[in-house]
Each structure stands twice: as structure tokens, then as C-alpha cells.
Amino acid sequence: MTEAALELIGLRKRFGDHEALTGLDLKVPGGTCYALLGPNGAGKTTTLNILLGFIAADAGTARVDGVDVLAEPARARTRIAYIPEQVQLYPRLSGFENLEYFHGLGSREDTAARRLRDCLRQAGLDEAAWDRRVAGYSKGMRQKVGIAIALARRAPVMLLDEPTSGLDPQAAWELNNSLRSLAEQGVTMLMATHDLFRAREVASRIGILVNGRLQQEIDPAEVAGPELEARYLQEVQRVLGVQA
Amino acid sequence: MKAPRFSRAVFLGEWRLLWRDPAAWVVLGVLTAALLGALWQGLAREQAVASSLAELAQADADRMEAAADLAQWLADTEGGISRFRDPRSADVVGRRLGVQHLALPPTALSALAVGQSDLYPAWHPVSLESRDRLQAEGELTHPRQLAVGRFDLSFVVVFVAPLLLLGLLASVPARERETGMLPWVVVQGGGLGSWLLGRVLLRWLLVLLPTLLCGVLAVLLQAMALAAAGDGQTVVRGLLWAAQVTGYLAFWAALALWVGTLPLDGARSALALAFAWLLFVVLIPAVTQVVLDLAHPQPSRMAYVDAMRDATDLARAEGSEALVRYLEDHPELAGDAVDADDFFAQRLLVQERVEAELAPLSAAFEAQRAARARQAAWLRLTSPALLTMDGLADAAGTGEPRHRHFMAQVHGFHSEWRAFFAPRVLSGERFLDHDRVPGFGYEQEPLRLLMPRSSWLLTATAGFTVLFGWLALRRWRSLPKVLGHV
Numbered sequence: 001m002t003e004a005a006l007e008l009i010g011l012r013k014r015f016g017d018h019e020a021l022t023g024l025d026l027k028v029p030g031g032t033c034y035a036l037l038g039p040n041g042a043g044k045t046t047t048l049n050i051l052l053g054f055i056a057a058d059a060g061t062a063r064v065d066g067v068d069v070l071a072e073p074a075r076a077r078t079r080i081a082y083i084p085e086q087v088q089l090y091p092r093l094s095g096f097e098n099l100e101y102f103h104g105l106g107s108r109e110d111t112a113a114r115r116l117r118d119c120l121r122q123a124g125l126d127e128a129a130w131d132r133r134v135a136g137y138s139k140g141m142r143q144k145v146g147i148a149i150a151l152a153r154r155a156p157v158m159l160l161d162e163p164t165s166g167l168d169p170q171a172a173w174e175l176n177n178s179l180r181s182l183a184e185q186g187v188t189m190l191m192a193t194h195d196l197f198r199a200r201e202v203a204s205r206i207g208i209l210v211n212g213r214l215q216q217e218i219d220p221a222e223v224a225g226p227e228l229e230a231r232y233l234q235e236v237q238r239v240l241g242v243q244a
Numbered sequence: 245m246k247a248p249r250f251s252r253a254v255f256l257g258e259w260r261l262l263w264r265d266p267a268a269w270v271v272l273g274v275l276t277a278a279l280l281g282a283l284w285q286g287l288a289r290e291q292a293v294a295s296s297l298a299e300l301a302q303a304d305a306d307r308m309e310a311a312a313d314l315a316q317w318l319a320d321t322e323g324g325i326s327r328f329r330d331p332r333s334a335d336v337v338g339r340r341l342g343v344q345h346l347a348l349p350p351t352a353l354s355a356l357a358v359g360q361s362d363l364y365p366a367w368h369p370v371s372l373e374s375r376d377r378l379q380a381e382g383e384l385t386h387p388r389q390l391a392v393g394r395f396d397l398s399f400v401v402v403f404v405a406p407l408l409l410l411g412l413l414a415s416v417p418a419r420e421r422e423t424g425m426l427p428w429v430v431v432q433g434g435g436l437g438s439w440l441l442g443r444v445l446l447r448w449l450l451v452l453l454p455t456l457l458c459g460v461l462a463v464l465l466q467a468m469a470l471a472a473a474g475d476g477q478t479v480v481r482g483l484l485w486a487a488q489v490t491g492y493l494a495f496w497a498a499l500a501l502w503v504g505t506l507p508l509d510g511a512r513s514a515l516a517l518a519f520a521w522l523l524f525v526v527l528i529p530a531v532t533q534v535v536l537d538l539a540h541p542q543p544s545r546m547a548y549v550d551a552m553r554d555a556t557d558l559a560r561a562e563g564s565e566a567l568v569r570y571l572e573d574h575p576e577l578a579g580d581a582v583d584a585d586d587f588f589a590q591r592l593l594v595q596e597r598v599e600a601e602l603a604p605l606s607a608a609f610e611a612q613r614a615a616r617a618r619q620a621a622w623l624r625l626t627s628p629a630l631l632t633m634d635g636l637a638d639a640a641g642t643g644e645p646r647h648r649h650f651m652a653q654v655h656g657f658h659s660e661w662r663a664f665f666a667p668r669v670l671s672g673e674r675f676l677d678h679d680r681v682p683g684f685g686y687e688q689e690p691l692r693l694l695m696p697r698s699s700w701l702l703t704a705t706a707g708f709t710v711l712f713g714w715l716a717l718r719r720w721r722s723l724p725k726v727l728g729h730v
Contacts, residue, residue: 052431078433088425092264093257101260104253106433149432 004063005030005157005188006051011060013046013212020046022212023060028205030156033179033189035203035220037196039236043212044192048159051190053077065156065188078106081155081187085162087146091135095125095145098134103152116152122181123148124174140171147178158182160191164198176202196229208232210239253434254442262450271408275451278404279458282397286355287465289394293350293366294469300345300367311341312678319676334675335588338372338665345369346657346684348650351641352467352478353485356459357398359637360644368654370684372665374595375658376552376602397455397462398636401489402629403525405451406496410517412447413500416440418513437720440504448497455493456486477641480691484639484698491705492632498712505719525629532623532630540616543609548602555601559594589670617644628705635701638694645697649689657684 006028013021020043028034038044049055050062053073062069065079089098099116120130125144134142143163150158163179164172172195179202183189193199199206200220206228208216215235218228262268311331318325318332330336347367354361371377417440420426430436463482503516624630637643660682668675 052427054427054430074433074435077431080431082428082431084424084428086424088420088423088428090257090261093260097257097260101253101257102429102432104257105429105439107253153432 003030004028005065006034006190007061007063008047008051009061011047011050011062012058013043013050013055014058020212021050021057021060024209024212024214026207026214028188028190030188031183031186032204033183033191033202035199035206036190036192036209037194037199037206037232038192038209039194039240042209044209045161046212047209048082048161048190048192051076051159052080052082079155079157081150081153081158083143083146083150083158083160083163085165086139087142089134089137089142089145092133094131094133095120095137095141095148096130098145099148099152102149106153111152116148119148119151120145122151122178124178138171140167140174143167143171143175144178147175147182151182156186156188158187158189160189160193162193162195163191164193164195172198196232197225200225200228208235210236215239254439255446258443258446262446268412268450271412272450272454275400275405275408275454278400279397279454282395282400283355283458283462283465285394286358286396286462287469289358289396290350290355290466291469293354293361297345297347297349297367300347304344308342308678308681311337315676315678331678332674332676333588334665334668334671334673335372335592337675337678337681338661338669340371342678342681343369343371344657344661344684346650346654346686348647349686350466351481352463353481353640354642355462355466355640356396356485357637357640357642358394358396359398359640359642360647361642364647368651370654370658370661372592372595372662372669374599375655376606397459398633398640401455401492401636402633405455405493406521406525409448409451409493409496410500410514410521412450413444413497413504414514414517415510416443416447416500417504418508418510421507422509437717440501440720444497444501444504448493452490452493455489459485459489477688477691477694481639481641481694484694484702485636487702488632488635488639488698488705491702491709492628495628495705495709495712498709498716502712502716502719505716524627528627529630532620532626535623536616536620540612540619542616543612548605548609551605552598552602555598556594558601559597562597586672589672592666592669624701625704628708631701631705635698635705638697638701645693646689649693650686653684653687657682 004027006026008024008026011021011024011026012019020041024043024047026034026036026047036044036047046055050057051064051069053069053076057070064076067076067079069076089095090101093101096113096116099120100113103111103116117130121127123144125141125148129137129141134145137145160179164175167175176198179189179191183202183204191199191203200223203220206218206220207214208218208231215238216231218231220228223231314325315331317323318330327333328336331341345367346369348364369377417426417429420429426436429439459482463478467478499520500517503513503520506513506516508516624634634643638645664680664682668677
């Protein structure tokens, strides 16, 4: 698939005196994973919030799977699975019950319990934990339930906000495996992150966002880890005028 | 079908959450204990009242029967007896031996609400005494009981149930917003409003259903205890009571929904709801009372008693002149047997004179009371708690309107009693009409009077519910506001 599943054109957003997005243009082809790198306040989360319809852009266009987010935010959300930085679940419910609950909120069909369990398996959650209360889960385990919920939605587009933040290396590695697997299944992903290393591992394209505008796009296959870091820092310093 | 699927998911998840939440069990436990305590108190109170009424009715009948028997014996034997105890004296029978205690019969729902029944006596003694003596006798209530009020189901519904409901709702959806779960919920689809409504609905039902169940139980137990419960109004009154409870708790749910849309964390949300409870249940009713006292102060009972004493002294001073004047005005009553020095006749006329003197004062008092009642009716519109308190009492048949309806019948019967006995007292003839003494039969207040009153109270409460529901809906439409992004 080469057609853009996610498309942002001239997106602008201002919060008081601060301009969070200053004309963001971005295209993510279907079935690819796009990592949006940027320092704090670059506009990553604002971009995701606009795509999710939580806040309205001041100007520009945003399309998800062909649906105009600004005109039809609720319809656009049906095309999106979202994994926040902290996957929040009900601690008194088990992992499976959380999945059943959140999936049930938006599902149009009666999903069999077997398929939901398949989603948990696919997300990599240890089977012994499925029926345990989430209160005893680690952050990585919660992330996996979050992925299972996203998988069960069968949404064509997935938005991830700092998905590896706070995860231990093993959990982050497992998460990356899951994301790669999703990309292979044709899911389009937009991942806002600070984690250059994980971004390079999982993304097929990396964009560097500074001051609300995409400054540079990089093919991770063409750069080594240290070079990616150097280019990122160079770009940030160039735009923000910060000395390394 | 998306909507039923969505509701099922919310309900199932919510049910699991509540089942595993110790706070929900505490709420349910406290509510059940309060309901059962109030139910027990209500039934015990009604049983005591019913028992007293039965004893009074029996005592009235026994006294009258004994008087008739004694009169017959005196007639047969021509025996002598003091004129003040003579059952052949119309005054003695009409004022003492024949006195009838008219009781407002309890309804099958009386145990649900004390209403005004702790202010108004359950019975009124009708005799030749003046009208103000109708109120003179009654049950004595312990002052402490009067001070703290009665613990009844209405109290649980109006004061306790909202607190418990708000306790359950305070974290919905503040906790989700606080933990950042709300955006996650929104993304799942199905609509934030439906999700929130589903969650609130189940918690609302958790408080509503036990309350209604307790009401049904109270009615069944009371109906079993009352042989005459089949007055044909039980079902309608029961439905009105249930509607009042449902409407009132719906108001609190709507208020919690609105607060839920404000960008508040759990602690602030709980504080806002606690303040709302304080405002609607305590502060506004207290302020309305102050406003009422300022605008229409309670008529002075002392002034009335003073005026009555003055009038009585004047009438007594006039003595037999009063009787003579009266007979001049009513020559049809001036039979041969009338003795101008007759004590009974004079007492009756003094009494009538006092009543006539006091009539303008009584009318002024009544006008003041009526103005206060009218103002109070309007002030009820400031709080659903006030509306519901009145609505529950009215539906249970312990409210002021039913008592007023009863009092009109009491006054009517009192006039009938006087019309029957006064000519006989004034004529001074021997009284032998023991079996012709008027009898009282209570006429139920027609439902056509009750329904508009209850409908009005329900509509006003629903108005509050709609207002807060509308405010919540307005904010839901602005997702960023609900999520706290702006």
C-alpha cells in the first residue's frame, strides 16, 4: 500500500501565545510505521490529540484513512487504535476483562472470547496473567493489554504516544516485536517518541519535529544509530539555537 | 445493533467493578441498614398510632353505650344523679360523655413518611367545646423527639440516599480523567456520553432499587397490618411515591453527570458534589425557612390566648344577660323550659360569644397561615429536596393537604355536632336521643386533588434534572472541555 493512510497538510495550532504547530505537513503511507521524533514541546502530542479529535486545529487538514478529522472526528476515531504513554486499565478487572470491557465500548459486533484471547496472545501477554487482576501488572504487561485492545479493534491506523517510555529493555524489545508484527499485517502506525534507538528499530520512516514543523525525514535503513542521534541533535540545535 | 452491545459491555464491566469495590459494599450496607431501620421505625410508629386509634374508638363507643344505658336506667327507676353527670343532659352528653375522637385513618403508605403527622395530632376530640379545643388534645411527643425529628424512609430518601449515591458517583469519570484513562475510553468509540450514562445508571440503580424495594416491603407490611388498607388509592399512591424517589435520585445522578463533565480531579469532584448536597439539602431549606419567618412570621399563639381570655372574661361578666339577648335574637329557641340562669345554656352562649369575638383574630391567623403556606409552596421550587420531602409525604398521605382535607371534615362535623346539641342544651329538655347522635365517616381525599399536586412536584423536580442533564450534554458536546484539554 502506498496511498497515505495518515495525511496532515499545513496543520496549525496555537495555545495562547504559544504556537504548538506551525504548518505541519506529514504523510504516512498505509502499512508503514512512522516515528515522530522531537524534543519536549515540539508538538508531537498536540499532533496526536488533533488526529484523535480531542482538540481542533486552527488551520490545515488532517485525514485518517481518508476521513477528514476536523470535519468528522468521531468517524475518524473509528479508524484509529490508540496506545497512550501510560495504558490505564481498571485495576480490579483482569487483563482479559479489561480487554472485553474496552473492546465492548466501540465494537460493532459480538466478538468471541476466543478471538479476544488470541489478541492477548498476539500482544505477547503471558497466558498465566490473563485472568489475574491488573493491579498486579507491570507497566509492560499493561502496555501489552493496550496493544491487545488495539489489535481487537482491527483499526487500520494506530497512534502511539511514547509507547516505550518507562519500559525495561526486555519489555521494550517485546513491544517492538509486536509493533513490527502489526506493520506486517498492514496496520499504519504513527509513533511519537523520544526513543531514537527503538524508533530506528521499528519505524520505516522517521520525522524530526521541532517547533511544530517537520524539519527532516530520515529512512532508518540508511543511517546507523549514532548517525541518527547526531542528525537529530543537529536539527534540534539548528532550529532552537541550543548549543550541544 | 451497536447501542445494546455497548450498553451490555458497560454494564458488565461496571457490574464487575462495583462487585469488587469495597466502597460499593459499604454504601449498600449503610443504605440497607438505614432503610431497614427507617422501615422498622415507620411500621412501629404506625402500629402504635393504629392501636391508639382503635382504643379511642372503642372508648368512645363504650362511653356512649354506658351513657345510654344509664339514661335508660334513670328513666326506668326515676333515680337521682348530679346534673353534671346526668346522661339525660344534652350538655353532658354533647360535651363529655358523647365526645367523639375523629381520626385521620392511616394509608397503606403511612409508614413511608412521617410528613406532617408528627406536627398534627392523629385525632381530634369533637364535642360541644369551642373549635380551638379541637386541637387541644392530642399525643404528647417527647421534646427531644420533636427536636431531632423522626427517622423515616423519607429522611433516608432525601438525606442519606443522595449522599451515598454521590459517594458512588464522585469518581465517575473524575478518576478516569485523573489517571488519563478518559482519552483512552473516548478512542474506543461508543460515545463518551453513553459510556458515562451507562456507568452512572448502574450506580443510580444500586441506590434506587433497594430504596424502592424497601418501600414496597413497607407498603405490604402496612397493608397486612391495616385491615382497611383497601381504600383503592394504595396503588396510585405507591406509584407516586416511587416516582418521587426515582425523580429525586435522577436529579442527583444528573447533577453528578454535570459535575463529571467539569475538568475536576477526584477530590475536587467529591468536594463539589458534597457542596451541592449541602446546598440543596441543608442550606437552601434553611434559608427558605428564614425567608418565610421574615416574610410571614408565625402567628403569635400568646396573642391568641390573651384575646381569648379577654373575650371569655367579658362574656362571663355579662352572665345571664347574654342568654337573654341570645333568646331575643333566636325566639324560636325560647321554649317554656329555658331558664335564663341555666348554667349549661349560659356556658354555651359564653362560648359562642367568645368564638364570635375571636372570629376576626382567627380569620387573621388563618390568612397569615395561608399566606405563609403559599409562599412556602413557591419556595419549594428552590430545592428538589424540599419538593421531594413534600411529594413523599403527600403520596404517603401524611402531608399537609390530606390533613387539611381531614380538618375540613372535622370542622364540618363539629358544626353538625353543635347544630345537633345546642338547641337541646338551650331548651333544657331531657336528652333521650342517644341513638340519634351524629356519626362521623371519613371521606378519602379524591385522587383528582392529589394527582395534580404530585404531578406538579414531580415536574418541578424533573425540571432540575433536565437542567443539569442539559448542562452536562452541552459540555459533552465539547470533548476538549470534558477531557480537560481547555
